[in-house]
Amino acid sequence: MTELTVDEPEDRQRTPRRLMANPRTVAEAEAVQDRLRPLVDLVGPGPTTPRRVAGLDVAYAEDGQRLVAAVVVLDARTLAVVDSAVVAGRVAFDYVPGLFAFRELPTLLEALDRLTTQPDLLVCDGHGFAHPRRFGLACHLGVLTGLPAIGVGKTPLVGQWDAPAEQRGSWSPLRDGPETVGRVLRTQDGVKPVFVSVGHRMDLDNACARVLASSPRYRLPETTRQADQLCRTALAARIVDGLD
DNA sequence: GCGACAG
DNA sequence: ATCTTGTCGC
Structure with a gap:
């Protein structure tokens, strides 16, 4: 299902081993990010009018070890759900700010592989370039799948900013030192x-345009909201295999 | 040395 | 992320 694997039918649902490094220590995890970081395309421009947009999110079980990942594909124009996948998994790494992606990556990739419909944009729950080493979850998912991806975080990880105007669509640059790493929208x-x-x-302009187009009514994009609702419901009702 | 720190 | 009660407002 991922672009990187289309030439290997017998292996089409697996991300290449060279990119699947599963670190066990903080040093190894940071090394993986530094190695993949150069593969990120920050220019795009990416699809201005994507057909299908995917939202990804994860819900954690009571023990904090098991989790449920959900991917929901929406029609970019109507924002109607056209496909989805839910997968149960285990936390793959302790939570460390900056290494958050390693917790959910394996299960999220599994969920992406189970989609029937190929999305042309991933809207991730967390940051992308606005990261200490400029390689947050959205960059990681984008590089591993080869798909355009953007990060939408609810709280900051790095950077400073001025409050944007109160009107929808207003924004201010998110800066980490001298460089602009994102926008507060x-x-x-x-x-x-x-x-x-x-x-x-x-590119950042397009990323913000896509986020606004996906958020007609609520603070968070419909993609994120639908994915959140799906994994939360699946976890609570145990309507997913591999849990318990 | 002391805070801050995606989800 | 999840644990948690009530509360203000559409």
Whole structure:
């Protein structure tokens, strides 16, 4: 299902081993990020009018070890759900700010592999370029799948910014030192803004345009909301194999 | 040395 | 992320 594997039918659902490094220590994890970082395409410009947009999210079980990942594909124009996948898994790494992606990556990739419909944009729950080593979850998912990706965070990880105007669509640059790493974007009038950053094969302007187009009514994009609802429901009702 | 720190 | 009660507002 991923672009990187289309030439290997017998292996089409597996991300190449050379990119699947599963670190066991903080040093190894940071090394993986530094190695993949050069593969990120920050220019894009990415699809201005994508057909299908995917939202990804994860819900954690009570023990904090098991989790359920969900991917929901929406029609970019109507925002109607056209496909989805839910997978149960295990936390693959302890939570460390900056290494968050390693916790959910294996299960999220598995869920992406189970889609029937190929999305042309991934909207990730977390940051992309707005990361200490400029390689957050959105960059990681983008590079591993080869798909355009953007990161939408609810809270900051790095950078400083000025509050954007209260109107929907207003934004201010998110800067980490001298460089702009993302934007603080107001998706609804008078509502707390979100943190948008490039993941892969997209420019920042387009990334913000896509986020706004996906958030007609609420603070978070419909993609994120649908994915959140799906994995949360699947976990609570245990309607997913491999749990318990 | 002391905070901050995606989900 | 998840644990948690009520509360203000559409």
